[in-house]
Amino acid sequence: MYIDGAWRPAAGTGAIAVVDxxxxxxxxxxxxxxxxxxxxxxxxARAALPGWAATPPAERAAHLTALRDALxxxxxxxxxxxxxxxxxxxxxxxxxxAGMPVVVAGSFxxxxxxxxxxxxxxxxxxxxxxxxxxGAITPWNYPLHQVVAKVSPALAAGCTVVLKPAEDTPLTxxxxxxxxxxxxxxxxxxxxxxxxxxxxxxxxxxxxGVDMVSFTGSTAVGRRIGALAGAAVKRVALELGGKSANVxxxxxxxxxxxxxxxxxxxxxxxxTCSAWTRMLVHRDSYDExxxxxxxxxxxxxxxxxxxxxxxxxxRERVRGYIERGIAEGAxxxxxxxxxxxxxxxxxxxxxxxxxxxxxxxxxxxxFGPVVSILRYEDEEDALRIAxxxxxxxxxxxxxxxxxxAVAFARRMDTGQVDINGGRFNPLAPFGxxxxxxxxxxxxxxxxxxxxxxxSLQF
Ligand code: NAP
Ligand code: MG
Numbered sequence: 001m002y003i004d005g006a007w008r009p010a011a012g013t014g015a016i017a018v019v020d021x022x023x024x025x026x027x028x029x030x031x032x033x034x035x036x037x038x039x040x041x042x043x044x045a046r047a048a049l050p051g052w053a054a055t056p057p058a059e060r061a062a063h064l065t066a067l068r069d070a071l072x073x074x075x076x077x078x079x080x081x082x083x084x085x086x087x088x089x090x091x092x093x094x095x096x097x098a099g100m101p102v103v104v105a106g107s108f109x110x111x112x113x114x115x116x117x118x119x120x121x122x123x124x125x126x127x128x129x130x131x132x133x134x135g136a137i138t139p140w141n142y143p144l145h146q147v148v149a150k151v152s153p154a155l156a157a158g159c160t161v162v163l164k165p166a167e168d169t170p171l172t173x174x175x176x177x178x179x180x181x182x183x184x185x186x187x188x189x190x191x192x193x194x195x196x197x198x199x200x201x202x203x204x205x206x207x208x209g210v211d212m213v214s215f216t217g218s219t220a221v222g223r224r225i226g227a228l229a230g231a232a233v234k235r236v237a238l239e240l241g242g243k244s245a246n247v248x249x250x251x252x253x254x255x256x257x258x259x260x261x262x263x264x265x266x267x268x269x270x271x272t273c274s275a276w277t278r279m280l281v282h283r284d285s286y287d288e289x290x291x292x293x294x295x296x297x298x299x300x301x302x303x304x305x306x307x308x309x310x311x312x313x314x315r316e317r318v319r320g321y322i323e324r325g326i327a328e329g330a331x332x333x334x335x336x337x338x339x340x341x342x343x344x345x346x347x348x349x350x351x352x353x354x355x356x357x358x359x360x361x362x363x364x365x366x367f368g369p370v371v372s373i374l375r376y377e378d379e380e381d382a383l384r385i386a387x388x389x390x391x392x393x394x395x396x397x398x399x400x401x402x403x404x405a406v407a408f409a410r411r412m413d414t415g416q417v418d419i420n421g422g423r424f425n426p427l428a429p430f431g432x433x434x435x436x437x438x439x440x441x442x443x444x445x446x447x448x449x450x451x452x453x454x455s456l457q458f
Contacts, residue, residue: 002177004044005187011036021087033195041191045160048188061113068105070179087307112156130158132211140166157450237439241365242393245386246276251400262296270369274394318368325361392433
């Protein structure tokens with residue numbers, strides 16, 4: 001455990017085995033934190049809070065810049081670790097899993113220095129103060145990004161943090177703690193407790209010394225954490241699942257929209273909360289789009305361009321959805337439920353056509369390399385289908401011009417929409433409408449999550 005500025009043994013003797021999902025071998029053991037470890041970490045974070053909250057933003061920014069530099073210096077080690085414990089192919093691990101967090105960490109170093117922590121309105125000065133001690137609970141799908149997207153803005157805001165990372169990917173979180181140590185954060189400002197969700201995670205979420213819980217993961221666990229936070233009247237941020245729509249309007253560049261759409265789902269083996277897992281195509285272009293998707297998905301060879309799923313449970317869950325899609329009458333045009341390789345938690349990249357909006361594969365988050373292609377009659381029908389799930393995290397619109405696509409995007413119930421292939425922006429707020437969550441991550445909006453306001457009238 002990394003608590004109060006130093007590595008120390010866990011209070012208990014339990015351990016978590018870390019498995020390489022590409023070959024199913026145990027590669028490491030990490031301690032399973034108990035309530036005692038969580039309590040020690042929260043106490044350290046509380047003790048460090050007044051000093052860190054009072055540290056001038058420019059000084060906090062200098063530590064965050066050092067953290068960014070420490071992550072950049074470890075990029076190769078981080079990439080290798082993500083490949084080992086998540087199964088991401090090496091080029092993806094390097095560019096996305098190790099590279100993107102450096103950019104995000106850098107953006108919060110800059111924001112810490114420039115964010116207006118004081119405003120004037122009428123005869124008031126409004127102070128934007130840190131919420132306090134943050135309990136951060138993260139998933140395994142982007143092991144470092146999810147950590148950086150919570151810890152960096154919390155520290156920029158002047159909060160102190162206890163992190164409980166996913167049990168499947170604790171090694172990357174340990175590298176993050178080493179980087180935080182190198183950044184010479186004052187003792188207790190950042191703390192790491194590895195452990196399981198029901199023990200370490202739940203204790204952290206329930207702890208009276210935690211002022212805010214920031215959670216990313218499943219809707220089922222998010223709902224419980226939201227209920228706990230509500231009962232304790234504490235701040236909560238929830239970044240949950242999605243079933244995002246890739247809407248291809250008539251007049252769009254069909255080949256590009258389908259190709260980018262398939263790539264978006266295959267990235268990270270489909271284990272992306274914002275993945276465009278529903279492709280919506282006008283009936284006149286439908287058959288052509290299905291053929292293009294089948295062609296595009298053939299490039300994703302398991303064990304080469306596409307890695308395994310994170311664990312056996314996720315593999316079984318995804319195969320179950322593929323079987324369900326077949327049983328519900330969708331047409332399998334690529335992939336299927338059988339294992340593509342003799343070892344490792346691989347699933348065949350799969351494309352379903354003739355998917356109708358009420359099918360489970362059109363409604364539920366599968367979290368695997370599975371694309372569902374739906375047919376629409378006109379724009380109103382497309383909008384009804386796009387907005388017709390409990391989720392609203394991300395999406396895409398393709399049209400003959402940006403204006404047409406933007407007009408459609410304005411009517412979508414979702415937190416982020418990429419217009420005609422718009423690039424990922426690390427400063428754009430990211431988060432969900434409806435059951436995709438509460439709150440926003442990244443950029444100035446992400447920093448604001450960790451602030452509370454005080455008004456002074458004079
Ligand atoms: P999960 O159980 O929600 O895990 C997310 C984090 O919450 C992990 O650190 C987990 O610890 C912890 N946790 C679990 N139970 C908890 C509890 N009772 N109290 C506090 N913390 C708890 O998600 P998962 O099981 O890894 O994945 C299941 C599904 O969630 C996926 O198939 C996918 O649909 C969705 N998911 C979404 C995202 C996203 O980015 N929105 C990310 C991952 C998964 P452990 O690691 O020990 O379980
Ligand atoms: Mg779990």
